[in-house]
Amino acid sequence: MRRVTIRDVAAEAGVSIGTASKALNGQGKLRAETRERVAEVAERLGFAPNTLAQALLAGRSFTVGLITTDSFGRFSIPVMLGVEDALGTGQVSVFMCDTRDDPERERRYVETLAARRVDGLIVSGRRIEPRPPVVAGPGIPVVYAMTQPVGEDGPAVVPDDEGGGRVAAEHLLHGGRRRIGHITGPERFLGARMRAAGFGATLAQAGLRAHGGVRFGEWSERWGREAAARLLAEEPGTDAIFCGSDQIARGVADTLRAAGRAIPGDVALVGFDNWEPMALGAQPPLTSVDMCLEEVGRVAAGLLLAAIAGEPARGTRRVPCRLVTRQSSRPGPTG
Amino acid sequence: MRRVTIRDVAAEAGVSIGTASKALNGQGKLRAETRERVAEVAERLGFAPNTLAQALLAGRSFTVGLITTDSFGRFSIPVMLGVEDALGTGQVSVFMCDTRDDPERERRYVETLAARRVDGLIVSGRRIEPRPPVVAGPGIPVVYAMTQPVGEDGPAVVPDDEGGGRVAAEHLLHGGRRRIGHITGPERFLGARMRAAGFGATLAQAGLRAHGGVRFGEWSERWGREAAARLLAEEPGTDAIFCGSDQIARGVADTLRAAGRAIPGDVALVGFDNWEPMALGAQPPLTSVDMCLEEVGRVAAGLLLAAIAGEPARGTRRVPCRLVTRQSSRPGPTG
DNA sequence: ATGAAAGCGCTAACAT
DNA sequence: ATGTTAGCGCTTTCAT
Secondary structure: OOOOOOOHHHHHHOOOOHOOOOOOOOOOOOHHHHHHHHHHHHHOOOOOOOOOHHHHHHOOOOEEEEEOOOOOOOOOOHHHHHHHHHOOOOOEEEEEHHHHHHOHHHHHHHHHHOOOOOOEEEEEEOOEEEEEOOOOOOOEEEEHHHHHHHHOOOEEEEEEEEHHHHHHHHHHOOOOOOOOOOEEEEOOOHHHHHHHHHHHHHHHOOOOOOOOOOOOOOOHHHHHHHHHHHHHHHHHOOOOOOOOHHHHHHHHHHHHHOOOOOOOOOEEEEEEEOOOHHHHHHHOOEEOOOEOOOHHHHHHHHHHHHHHHHOOOEEEEEEOEEEEEEHHOOOOOOO | OOOOOHHHHHHHHOHHHHHHHHHHOOOOOHHHHHHHHHHHHHOOOOOOOOOOHHHHOOOOOOOEEEOOOOOOOOHHHHHHHHHHHHHHHOOOEEEEEEEOOHHHHHHHHHHHHHHHOEEEEEOOOOOOOOOOOOOOOOOOEEEEEEEEEOOOOOOOOOOOHHHHHHHHHHHHHHOOOOOOOEEEOOOOOOOOOOHHHHHHHHHHOOOOOOOEEEOOOOOOOHHHHHHHHHHHHHOOOOOOEEOOOOHHHHHHHHHHOOOOOOOOOOOEEEEEEOOOHEEEOOOOOOEEEEEOHHHHHHHHHHHHHHHOOOOOOOEEEEEEOOOOOOHOOOOOOOO
């Protein structure tokens, strides 16, 4: 029941506690034979140093808090994985805290984490909208991932939505498309606006603009179906559609199919998020822009470790998006 | 930079450390005036007791480890939320550990957590398949959620898949359907077999059996499309289909629509998982069996807290599934 | 009613 | 080369 302590090891090996500690940590001057004996005893007894005691002494806990407002949803999970990836190997453990978007819960979490003497905090959000900054108390660095603090230049890592819009446009132009529509989510989402901006800028370089205009709406399949129907009615010549999410793209695909338009033969389709269950299940499977959220998490964790080590960063870093090509945009029979 | 300690509070309040401690914890016999003064000073200085020191003394850390093999996927996330929900309010913090299904990683995590003196462990898995037990060391209770330890009677909490199959069948029978097919995932999945069993048992009570037999396959939309096409060809009279997942149901819906069968008019559809983006995006929105995974997490956390408090549980608990009714199974014009 | 002292498990500086 | 001591921040006897 009781865990074995360094006392037990020292006693069993016939040395003092201090000597045992040195032996196990490779410190000081000891006879090789002593080191070995202590190590062997520790091994045999299954000794593992109490991290709590080490932390108390070291003045730091080798833990970080991960706060998300997203109910660990589709966006923050890959970010978490990346964070954990970058920290886990470095012996830093992660406290997970889901605020459920409740400021009061968030406050309590931050307090608890501060009392646990976390070495730092990562704050992760749903999309890249700015949010009120988190104040964790003196000496506790904070890094934002997939969100940004409003009114501060706090270190943040977000996907490069604008670049994502650009690669989508370049890809479609490359495939010979010229009448390219854009159906996306609500205009109030910064991400939606940035994707549209990148997309538009690239088309402009080719002397084009969004075919039928940028159509803002919702992040749903239903909106994709509706908007595609209207676009086809108003601009029957459309030969490609860039969608602001894979869900929207699914809806668009349904409408195209119902209207007898071949994908990608008549109309090429590019989605956003590369949400595999959605993108792979579509007919045909969707080409999609991947935000590399794990990488966002890894970069954020890296910044946090640097800050903990005394090298704080400032400003917002953008992680490039990556295009994943599937059948929905392959040069088709007529394309 | 340096956090304020109880020393600072005691000095500022003009009392000894011991007195300050008692005042803050409501222990011992102190003058009310003293208590108030200490509390006031603590408040003013922003004092928060160092949890590490408390833990070292108390011999327990008020933390638990949450180990998942699922890369925090679709199934373990709701479980996590439930766990966090049940523990977070009780001042127990959660270490999150994703093994990525790598036994070596898992071993390292368990070691780290033991060294951090977690009070207990929750092991969460992808589906309910039995898995090798986790040995966390003496005195560290383990509870399994959404998975079970092979060869042990270890405390586990899983969804009641069989019950889920039953409610789906009852619902369809209630709606007047009699020729009900079943398209589901791979037979090697225990969950798939149990759902089929519950479904079959309920049909049997009505003197029926799975129309066209139980069709095991994959957990994909593509399989849903394929299997539905075959089922329609072999059993054109089918008036309902119970699907082992919402993804499969989406595929089935696509095939039905392409074949000109109205949903739910000609064929009613019930999915499984109640995965909202999938179920709501379908045409029409899917009736689906919800496994109440948050509840699974909450129950598991409750069992763990009980075990920590010295009341260990054994055996497997099954959390009932809940049917969420949407248009795909509403009594239609002809149904 | 309050203070002094011991100790949780460990490391590091200082003796020997 | 090894042992002794102090102390991380806190709680809890035990004196006073």
